[in-house]
Structures are given as C-alpha cells and as structure tokens.
Amino acid sequence: MTILVTGGAGFIGSNFVLDWLRQSDEPVVNLDVLTYAGNLENLASLDGDARHIFVKGDICDRALIDSLLATQKPRAIVHFAAESHVDRSISGPGAFMKTNVDGTFTLLEAARAYWGALEAEAKAAFRFHHVSTDEVYGSLKADDPPFAETNPYEPNSPYSASKAASDHLVRAWHHTYGLPVVTTNCSNNYGPYHFPEKLIPLMIVNALAGKPLPVYGDGQQIRDWLYVTDHCSGIRAVLAGGKLGETYNIGGWNEQANIDIVRIVCALLDELRPDPAGPYARLITYVKDRPGHDRRYAIDARKIERDLGWRPAETFETGIRKTVQWYLDNPEWVARVQSGAYKDWVSKQYSAA
Structure with missing residues (x-):
C-alpha cells in the first residue's frame, strides 16, 4: 500500500507528506519538479526514511507518470502540484496553464489508464484526490453567504481560471470515464514552510528585517484562513470517506481582512521579538492594488463536517x-529560501503606490 503525492515539496504538499507519515506508516511517493516554491529542505526530517520516496519530475511528463504508477502501484493519487501565486499568474499566465491545466490532464489520463488495468479489488479502492481552491468561485460581497460546493464557478484571475479548468477536467473524467475522484476546495492556508511571497510569511519576514510591510489597496480584502495541518486532516478525511465524484469545501471558519492579519502579526512580533526601533506596525505601507483583486472569499465547510465529521482543530489565534x-x-530556512530571484520578484511586485 502506498500513495502518490504530486507537488509534495511545496508548502501544502510538504506539510501533507510530513503529517501523513506522522499518522501512518503507509509510504509516500513524492513527485515534484522543484520550481522556486518547491523546497526539499521542508522534508529534511524524512532523510533516510524508507517510507518517503522522492522523485524529481514534472506532472506533464506522461512517460514518467506511467512508469511511477506501474512500479509503485499506489492506491491513491493526491494531486497538489500547481502554480498558485495570483500575482505571478497575472504577470506570467503561461506557466499556470501548463502546470494546472495540461499537467492535470496528463495526470488524469495516466491515472485512467492505470486504474482501468487494475484488478477488481484494487480498482474499487483506488482514488484520485484533486486539491483545489476557493478562488474558483470568484468574489463575494460583504453580506453574501460563504461559498458552498454548489456555487457557480466565477474565476477572476489567470490562477483561479486555471484551477477552475482543472476542477472541470477532474469532474469530466469521473462522469465520462468513471475515474474514482474526489475534489477539495480549500481557503487560504498558512503555517510552517510557507514560501515568503504570500501575505503572512512575507509580513513576518519583512518585519523582522525592518522592511516595509506592503498592503494592497485599502487592505480590506477578506479571506478565510485555514491552518495547514487542519487542511491536511481534512484531506485525509475526504480521501478515506469522501463520496466519489463529490466536492468538499475545507475552510477554517476564520474570515479576516488583510490589514487585520498584518496588525495581528505585528502585535505577535511585538510580544515575541520586540524591535528596539518601535512597534512593527510602523512598517505598514499601502501599495497599489493588484488588477482584479477579489474582495472577499469565505468557505461554508458544513458539508465536510456533516458528512465526514471534520472540523478544524485550530482557531486563527492559535x-x-x-x-x-x-x-x-x-531563520536559517528563511535565509535559504530568500534567493536573488525571490528578492527581485518582491522588489518588482510591491513597489509603493
């Protein structure tokens, strides 16, 4: 028994691999192409652990995937691999189409061929778990109810459009070919090993360095925040008990405005690592809003609680x-991920308004 995880060296994927092997001795085959956001250092604690088999490779490489499925014979594929940064999708959408759309298509076709050749018992047990995002649903107004699984798709960025396309492919491969799939759409994750281009780690890293804390527009964009290990437990619950062909929203029940997130981070740093120069909030800097910035996301996670008994263990405060x-x-992890390319990107992206 083994599972194949794609994108298992990225932020959520690496947390999932670590969490899985804390919970189970079932081996993980971890396929990751190691883009800028893939970091094997996240998995350093698994060095020498025979339960973790790392393979450097691209989900668009059909021959490689076919070989892995044939040799490793996984009972499930958990598909994290994706380009995920909205800002990068605006400046360079091509990579998002290639990985998120073409890559998912390639993986589905390989999975379909593999699953179709399995013996009856293994065929019945096989699962393809597609990990997606709440951004496919578009943007909510202040008084709109949270996104439910039945909401229409209204993606507003190249990133969310590419993820919506991948979701539709997964659905179609189930309904057309019978591939046993489940899909989860999560809210904004945060936690350890988060690459410091996203809001929370960027604020922490910049604050500690005495750099400006760039906040888009008025900072009133609202997101639901999900601690990454809660996301991992939700995925395990859906993989184990989710109904085939169904979608489950995984959320943290933690709606927060971006500016409030930044202020909370500053207050915690004031407490845990005071700066002699003064409160970290002095570094908050408002910058020009990004194009098409969605105003609010919120997840209604009642279905997964009702059907599978899952709720997040962490509050936003914890x-x-x-x-x-x-x-x-x-700090050593942070220093090593801050390559020259990363610094160039942040400098280019967050110029003052």
Whole structure:
C-alpha cells in the first residue's frame, strides 16, 4: 500500500507528506519538479526514511507518470502540484496553464489508464484526490453567504481560471470515464514552510528585517484562513470517506481582512521579538492594488463536517501564534529560501503606490 503525492515539496504538499507519515506508516511517493516554491529542505526530517520516496519530475511528463504508477502501484493519487501565486499568474499566465491545466490532464489520463488495468479489488479502492481552491468561485460581497460546493464557478484571475479548468477536467473524467475522484476546495492556508511571497510569511519576514510591510489597496480584502495541518486532516478525511465524484469545501471558519492579519502579526512580533526601533506596525505601507483583486472569499465547510465529521482543530489565534513562532525559530530556512530571484520578484511586485 502506498500513495502518490504530486507537488509534495511545496508548502501544502510538504506539510501533507510530513503529517501523513506522522499518522501512518503507509509510504509516500513524492513527485515534484522543484520550481522556486518547491523546497526539499521542508522534508529534511524524512532523510533516510524508507517510507518517503522522492522523485524529481514534472506532472506533464506522461512517460514518467506511467512508469511511477506501474512500479509503485499506489492506491491513491493526491494531486497538489500547481502554480498558485495570483500575482505571478497575472504577470506570467503561461506557466499556470501548463502546470494546472495540461499537467492535470496528463495526470488524469495516466491515472485512467492505470486504474482501468487494475484488478477488481484494487480498482474499487483506488482514488484520485484533486486539491483545489476557493478562488474558483470568484468574489463575494460583504453580506453574501460563504461559498458552498454548489456555487457557480466565477474565476477572476489567470490562477483561479486555471484551477477552475482543472476542477472541470477532474469532474469530466469521473462522469465520462468513471475515474474514482474526489475534489477539495480549500481557503487560504498558512503555517510552517510557507514560501515568503504570500501575505503572512512575507509580513513576518519583512518585519523582522525592518522592511516595509506592503498592503494592497485599502487592505480590506477578506479571506478565510485555514491552518495547514487542519487542511491536511481534512484531506485525509475526504480521501478515506469522501463520496466519489463529490466536492468538499475545507475552510477554517476564520474570515479576516488583510490589514487585520498584518496588525495581528505585528502585535505577535511585538510580544515575541520586540524591535528596539518601535512597534512593527510602523512598517505598514499601502501599495497599489493588484488588477482584479477579489474582495472577499469565505468557505461554508458544513458539508465536510456533516458528512465526514471534520472540523478544524485550530482557531486563527492559535494557528497564527504557532506560525509566527515557527518563523522565529527557523531563520536559517528563511535565509535559504530568500534567493536573488525571490528578492527581485518582491522588489518588482510591491513597489509603493
């Protein structure tokens, strides 16, 4: 028994691999192409662990995937691999179409061929778990109810459009070919090993360096925040008990405005690592809003609770404290991911308004 995880060196994927092997001795075959956001250092604690088999490779490489499925014989594929940064999708959408659309198509076709050749018992047990995002649903007004699984898709960025396309492919491969799939759409994740281009780690890293804390527009964009290990437990629940062909929204029940997130991070840093120069909030800098910035996301996670008994274990208060403390405790990790390319990207993206 083994599972194949795609994108298992990225932020959510690596947390999932670590969490899976804390919970189970079932081996993980981890396929990751190691883009800028894929970091094997996230998995350093598994060095020498025979349960973790890492393969550097691209989900668009059909021959490689066919070979892995034939040799490793996984009972499930958990598909994280994706380009995921909205800002990058605006400046360079091509990579998002290739990985998120073409890559998912390639993986589905390989999975379909593999699954179709399995013996009856293994065929019945096989699962293809597609990990997606709440951004496919578009943007909510302040008084709109949270996104439910039945909401129409209204993606507004190249990133969310590419993920919506991949979701539709997964659905079609189930309904047309019978491939046994489940899909989860999560809200904004945060926690350890988060690459410091996303809001929370960027604020922590910049604050500790005494750099400006760039906030888009008026900072009133609202997101639901999900601690990454809660996301991992939700995926395990759906993989184990989710109904085939169904979608499950995984959310944290934690709606927060971006500016409030930044202020909470500043307050925690004031407490845990005071700056002699003064409160970290002095570094908050408003910058020009990004094009097409969705105003609000919120997840209605009642279905997964009702059907599978899952709820997040962390509140935002407990999760954000753990996250800030992790970055304080791991400055070497932060220093190593801050390559020249990363610094160039942040400088280009967050110029003052």
